[in-house]
Amino acid sequence: MALLALVAAEVERIVDVQQTVVAxxxxxxxxVCARGELxxxxxxxxxxxxxxAGGEDQSIVVEAKNKVVAETMALKRDIxxxxxxxxxxxxxxxxxxxxxxWSYTKEPKRTCFGQPVGMSQLTCLMLCGVWTISLLxxxxxxxxxxxxxxxx
Numbered sequence: 001m002a003l004l005a006l007v008a009a010e011v012e013r014i015v016d017v018q019q020t021v022v023a024x025x026x027x028x029x030x031x032v033c034a035r036g037e038l039x040x041x042x043x044x045x046x047x048x049x050x051x052x053a054g055g056e057d058q059s060i061v062v063e064a065k066n067k068v069v070a071e072t073m074a075l076k077r078d079i080x081x082x083x084x085x086x087x088x089x090x091x092x093x094x095x096x097x098x099x100x101x102w103s104y105t106k107e108p109k110r111t112c113f114g115q116p117v118g119m120s121q122l123t124c125l126m127l128c129g130v131w132t133i134s135l136l137x138x139x140x141x142x143x144x145x146x147x148x149x150x151x152x
Contacts, residue, residue: 043103043105044063044064044065044086045061045062045063045086045087045091045092045101045103046061046062046064046067046086047060047061047084047087048060048061048062048073048074048079048081048083048084049081049082049083049084050080050081051080059091059095059100060100060101061087061091061092061095061100062074062101062103067084070084071084073102110122
């Protein structure tokens with residue numbers, strides 16, 4: 001029953017999206033990758049929902065360029081899908097926790113405030129942190145004055 005409600009909601013969403021797309025102008029989407037170069041396409045996640053033989057609702061989240069690629073991935077893996085739609089952040093988070101996220105793009109090894117950082121940026125941030133801590137300790141009198149000499 002819940003699956004039928006999802007299908008009905010998806011059909012209404014598709015109709016709304018199609019009407020919006022007709023009215024909107026095409027937008028060129030670009031963003032900066034972790035290495036600093038300009039990337040042409042965003043990472044898209046699609047949720048594939050189906051019902052297994054026991055009648056239980058199942059879902060996985062896949063990374064694909066568009067809906068057709070996500071559908072092809074489901075067909076190749078013999079998944080009898082009912083709905084394929086764009087995954088929300090909550091869907092991606094739940095799939096990652098349940099180990100049902102199929103992603104082909106490598107996650108950045110180091111991040112700061114959610115943004116990928118390189119090794120030199122990480123080194124600078126760590127040095128700034130150490131300098132700030134040592135300066136605060138010296139101002140409180142917890143570090144001997146000769147241990148940290150500031151030439152100002």
